[in-house]
Amino acid sequence: MLNFNAVREKTMTMADLVKDLTVDDLRMLTNEIVDTQLDIIKDATDADVVFVPIDPNANDTFANSAQDVNIAWTLGHVVVHATASSEEGAALALNYARGLDIAGRSRYETPWESVTSIAQVRQRLEESRRMRLAMLDAWPDAPHYEVTFNVSWAPHYGTLNAIGRFVMGLSHEESHLDQLRDCVRQAKSQ
Secondary structure: OOOOHHHHOOOOOHHHHHOOOOHHHHHHHHHHHHHHHHHHOOOOOHHHHHOOOOOOOOOOOOOOOHHHOOOOOOHHHHHHHHHHHHHHHHHHHHHHHOOOOOOOOOOOOOOHHHOOOHHHHHHHHHHHHHHHHHHHHOOOOOOOOOOOEEOOOOHHHOEEOHHHHHHHHHHHHHOOHHHHHHHHHHHHOO
């Protein structure tokens, strides 16, 4: 997996981190992060999926309702959120690769409340893998790497192209791995 710590610590730009990556690398990184999550949940049960962990730092400023801002995320919630971010990154990256600079979001997140079984979590991860790999397959043979953007809320990312946009989703997904591990750990300790 890529080491995003230097980007998070602002000692390296995201642009520098991804400058030598290829589309094949993005495929490998996608498989790696999905496989990592599947490994984290390998012994999880249906009860673990809906277990509400203790999370004193819970603060979702983008929650759909005020009552959900400070709720701790279940295992299912973490997975649907993290996969939605990577799928959005893949969808936007596809546009850049095709030479299009389309502004706005491209995000759909499965309602976390509907994910109540480990089978659903595994299905969500595999579906997300399939969707992201399909979006990479839709890239043109000669991607438009000259189409670039800057992230207004993260100027330390530098100027990014389609590769960078795809990796932004992976970075967000990777940032939730410890949260996923903690969900499983707390559920198993009950």
